Amino acid sequence: MPLNLIHGPPNSGRAGLIRRRFVAALGRDPVLVVPTVDDVFAFERELCAGGAALGGGAMTFGALFRTVATAAGLPPGAELSPAQRLRAVSAAVEARLPRLGPLRRSASRPGFARAFERLLDELQAAGVEPGAVEAGAATLEGSAYMSDVATLFSAYAEMRERAGRVDSHGIARQAIELLRRDGSFWGERPVLLYGLDDLTRNQLELVEVLAGLTEVTVALPFELGNAALAARSRLLGELRERIGVAEETATEADPANTDSAELFELARGFGRVGAVAREPGGDLLLLRSAGERGEAEAIATEVSKLIAGGVEPDQIAIALRDPARRGAAIAAALEANGVATALEAELPVTGTAVGSALTALLEAELGSRRAGDLLRYLRGPSGFSPGRVDWLERALRRGRVEDVEPALALWQGEDGEPPRDLMRLREAAARTPAALAAEVGRLAATMASRPLRGEGDGPRLDAGDGLELRAAAVIAGALGELSELGSLAPEPARLAATIAELEFRVWSGPVEGRVRIASPYRLRAGRFDHVFVGSLQDGEFPRRDRGGDPFLSEAQRDSLGLDPRRDSEAEERYLFGVCLALPRRRLFLSYRDSDENGGAEARSPLLDEVRALLAPPPDGSSPDSVEEAITRSRDLARVVHPLAEAPSEDELARALAAHGPSADADALLAAVGVDGERGTRVAARVARARGVEAASRAPGPLTNPAAIEALGAVDAYGGTTLEGFDLCSYRWFVSHELNPQPLDPPPDPLVQGGLMHAALDRLYKERPGGDPLPRPGSLPAWLARGRELVAAIAAEREIGSHPAERAMARRVERLLERFLADEAGRETGGFEPWLLEAAFGAYEEAERPTLELNGWGLHGAIDRVDRDPAGRAIVIDYKLSGAVTPRERFEEQAKLQLPLYLLAVAEHWGAEPVGGLYHPLRGTSVRRPRGVVSAEAAAEVGDYGLYDRDVVDAEELAELLADSRRRAGEIVARMRAGDIRRDPGPRRGLRGHDACPPFCDFAPICRRDRAPEYAEDEDVEER
């Protein structure tokens, strides 16, 4: 009994015809085959709505194969679940890896098993057996490669048999054989196919056999001369030639099959030569957005407006060429507006917090045994406070710890325990592999539910939590299924890799009441009132051809009887045509013209084809008035909706807040019709948020009496503390008083500086060779001892266990050598080192007490003071940098310590201060000190290469010291009063006022928009 064919373009009533034929055949228990389970539900709903009676059933092709086998009295045996099949493929790859030739390298990489499984699917769906691949390998070019494919195919078949399971392709072959042998068991049950526009070899064979037994009707999208449907002409040809056609019905496109004449014409015209353009009628809209998030929000806004206008969510679909990549952002934007979604996309479980943390824990304990994996687990839903994990990370980074054992020792401390999840894992691992797999499944569930627990009912469930629970359920289910495989179950050390290969469907429940987000393949059998086609970007839709089959060439495919690869251009155009035909009422085509940073993005050329179907045609002017009229734009500057368009109460509150604190909230809300209880609620939310924001800007000037009392009780300050406050009082408060602890080891320059200072201090105190400072004759002794001291101090400070630290110590050694050589070549003018690391203050090692200065005290340690026989002193401050501060910039660059130390030298040590110099240690060619020197001493220390502008007369020097004393006093007064502000830079009128220094990374804490940074001037031209 040959085939009945129904073919026609979209909107030609094929679905209605199939439904009528199905209903007419109810007495003969008909079977309708549709692409997905969702289509099964949709068809059953439609049938019930039409009052259909009992009899018949809708199913997918997979279910039809099973139904056939069961009807024959030979129900198929236990079938490999997707996780079990993937494991069988992995086990086959592991077992045959040593024997592989050209495929060996790729086969040892993660992700190979999944890619190979796709090839197997195609081979098996085409009825190809391992022997056929082996035979092909013997005759074809690239035979070693084909031979590897055959080896892995046979190994998979062995593994499947070892597991005692069948797979869906085996069931398909069994069903076909049973029907071929004696199909009388099928009786006269008619079979109808709808929405399937491409069939595998097995499916085609089943249709062929069934057509020999009963009435089979296939409805296809096809129309002679319709280029958009050309990609599906191959199936029609095969059905005609291979099976033969009894009756062929060509349905005609009919505007009565859709609500929108405009969309009907659009779908008809796409890809058709000579299609007549028509003026837009309002049912086609373009959404132009900036950035992926902007696009997601633009789509969410339009969807929310439709739902607010009474459209049922399941009458809205969002078609994406790649829902796994683009769907999550759109789903999140919709759910933020309170819209339920069904994102039909497969994502890797490791993309969830649970999947990532669980695989990390398994790697840390049973796989890599790396400290980083332990940390990754602890950072996930491990139940530990982020603060505790921060301290561990700090210890790991500072100790450069890479292995898990020392990391665990640091975590546990003296008498602590390993993380409880790890103990559960160890306890189960000590029993059996099955017990371990079951425990890992339970751990996934524990981790996923942790954020939901806590005090009382726990925190509110948010959108991401459902995803975590689904991922955990998939992991637990897959591990349970894998345990059933006995000896094929993964070894403990492979558990992490096995979980990492798992994928899960983001939404797999009923889609009623939800907006579907799916690929055109999944949506193609349905119709919706409103359809969005998102992410219409060049290279994404149409997708760029990735170069065909990763495993087989066209010649190899041909020799195996596989269909040639699809013409990717025709396929993309077909899918876009599917999208155009999905809506009944309105179509939104969405694209991005820029990314989040404003970089241009190219839209899909398919949009230009749509534009060509609109009249009048573009006249070359920009912007195109027709397009502008149907486009809704969302540019980068638009961060909130206009009040009148806010799609949810959250967005309404944001839009209101954007009007600023002085706006009249009640009047604004009333103007857009929001009043009564809702208006009061929204206005109160914004007012509350403003209060929180204002409070979070603290500390302003401090008001807490206890804090002010504590600050006022400080009686002595260091020079760098005063400078820090002068640089920015907020920065000082955070770094000095709140004292946040960085995770990273101290920066290299700080460590190098400490090493250099300590080496210079000891060296100058030891005076190798007897000279108070290196002279040409004693330089070799100074150099040798200097090197020894750097090594000794590095060892004392435990620097040198890592190659980077050893390199750093070598750099310090080089700098020291160069400094000593410079020093040995300089005439001293009678100034020789007198004080080294001269400490003063209220601490034990201090040589002198705190320096009292107008009601406050100064403490510190001066790097070096040189003195001449007349008792005149110059303070030297070593700087491990190339650039140092000239006198004129002391105030501008918040320098106070050097002049204050001159005061200390005078008061405490009784010398006459004649200069203070910052001595650069790192400069490449120019290492001339900067600072201030009295003219009366400048000639004696001229060998330093002093800059003219740093030389002042005695009065000016005295003024500088007095001024520094005054500035320091004012700073102390502000500190004691708790006068903390965001006040970067020097006083008004000086360069850099109100500009944050480039090195300050506290902006996220103080939440000040950074003012422009200022660059340091170079002084190379100065003399």
Ligand code: SF4
């Ligand atoms: S970012 Fe600017 S205002 Fe904020 S703490 Fe740093 S210097 Fe001060």
